[in-house]
Amino acid sequence: MANDIQMKLVEALKEKGLKAATAESLTGGLISKRITEISGSSEVFECGICSYSNRIKHDILGVPNDILEKYTEYSSETAVAMAEGVRKLSGADIGISTTGIAGPNGGTAEKPVGLVYVGISTKNHSFAKELHLSRNLPDERDKIRFAASSYAMYYALKELENYEF
Amino acid sequence: MANDIQMKLVEALKEKGLKAATAESLTGGLISKRITEISGSSEVFECGICSYSNRIKHDILGVPNDILEKYTEYSSETAVAMAEGVRKLSGADIGISTTGIAGPNGGTAEKPVGLVYVGISTKNHSFAKELHLSRNLPDERDKIRFAASSYAMYYALKELENYEF
Numbered sequence: 001m002a003n004d005i006q007m008k009l010v011e012a013l014k015e016k017g018l019k020a021a022t023a024e025s026l027t028g029g030l031i032s033k034r035i036t037e038i039s040g041s042s043e044v045f046e047c048g049i050c051s052y053s054n055r056i057k058h059d060i061l062g063v064p065n066d067i068l069e070k071y072t073e074y075s076s077e078t079a080v081a082m083a084e085g086v087r088k089l090s091g092a093d094i095g096i097s098t099t100g101i102a103g104p105n106g107g108t109a110e111k112p113v114g115l116v117y118v119g120i121s122t123k124n125h126s127f128a129k130e131l132h133l134s135r136n137l138p139d140e141r142d143k144i145r146f147a148a149s150s151y152a153m154y155y156a157l158k159e160l161e162n163y164e165f
Numbered sequence: 166m167a168n169d170i171q172m173k174l175v176e177a178l179k180e181k182g183l184k185a186a187t188a189e190s191l192t193g194g195l196i197s198k199r200i201t202e203i204s205g206s207s208e209v210f211e212c213g214i215c216s217y218s219n220r221i222k223h224d225i226l227g228v229p230n231d232i233l234e235k236y237t238e239y240s241s242e243t244a245v246a247m248a249e250g251v252r253k254l255s256g257a258d259i260g261i262s263t264t265g266i267a268g269p270n271g272g273t274a275e276k277p278v279g280l281v282y283v284g285i286s287t288k289n290h291s292f293a294k295e296l297h298l299s300r301n302l303p304d305e306r307d308k309i310r311f312a313a314s315s316y317a318m319y320y321a322l323k324e325l326e327n328y329e330f
Binding site: 048053102 | 187189214
């Protein structure tokens with residue numbers, strides 16, 4: 001999983017004539033920033049939503065309030081609903097989402113810093129991956145966010161490689 | 166205009182009890198990424214939209230099609246409409262937008278690489294700033310995007326400092 005994962009993702013999307021959209025909580029726009037670093041990415045990327053509150057996850061992405069209440073925003077269920085939501089909102093072929101706790105504050109025993117959910121949604125199916133990215137290093141907020149953005153693009157790329165659209 | 170402009174912006178918003186939202190084209194999520202680097206930024210930042218196509222600028226941000234057709238997406242008028250749009254969509258107190266040409270492709274004699282418009286919108290008034298950020302250096306796409314994101318946060322900070330809300 002190289003740092004040029006965004007280049008590989010953009011190339012795979014171009015090759016297949018597909019578009020991606022992002023719904024980012026934990027990563028705060030880092031995935032869309034990395035995708036749009038690539039000149040020509042506008043062919044395959046039109047829409048990224050940074051939904052940094054539950055209100056925006058619900059009001060703009062359409063994440064059901066009962067999911068947010070029952071599972072919290074740090075859950076597979078929310079990650080899937082975010083990815084589905086941005087895919088449908090934008091008309092993209094694949095939705096990519098992140099939610100979790102980047103720290104240094106906000107962690108609990110049950111949901112510690114570094115707990116991250118990546119969501120992927122296509123018309124075929126939607127799923128989430130649970131990741132544990134804390135290494136208990138100082139100043140790891142940036143590292144957790146960067147790793148989460150890389151994993152999210154990696155799972156999107158695998159989805160593109162493994163399934164017909 | 167230091168690189169820690171995002172820290173100053175988050176602190177000013179916290180001090181005044183206000184919220185910001187972003188609508189990014191050229192910068193592609195870089196402003197929301199930089200704001201959410203700051204732990205605790207969720208108090209003052211809930212929503213960032215990366216609208217990388219005119220369709221998304223219109224459909225999600227509500228930029229009128231006649232503005233996009235008459236002035237193009239690279240214009241003060243579009244920057245103001247994006248900033249207003251995300252402010253109203255999110256319920257934030259200040260909307261911050263960017264649009265322009267990061268290159269290396271897409272520039273013309275009339276609208277060259279490095280032409281950037283930053284938009285700011287509050288309930289009091291909305292305005293745009295035209296910037297020329299190309300220095301004709303190699304690989305300047307990242308530099309133009311970073312500088313544009315810094316200027317956008319700088320103008321937002323000045324707005325917060327100069328006006329009562």
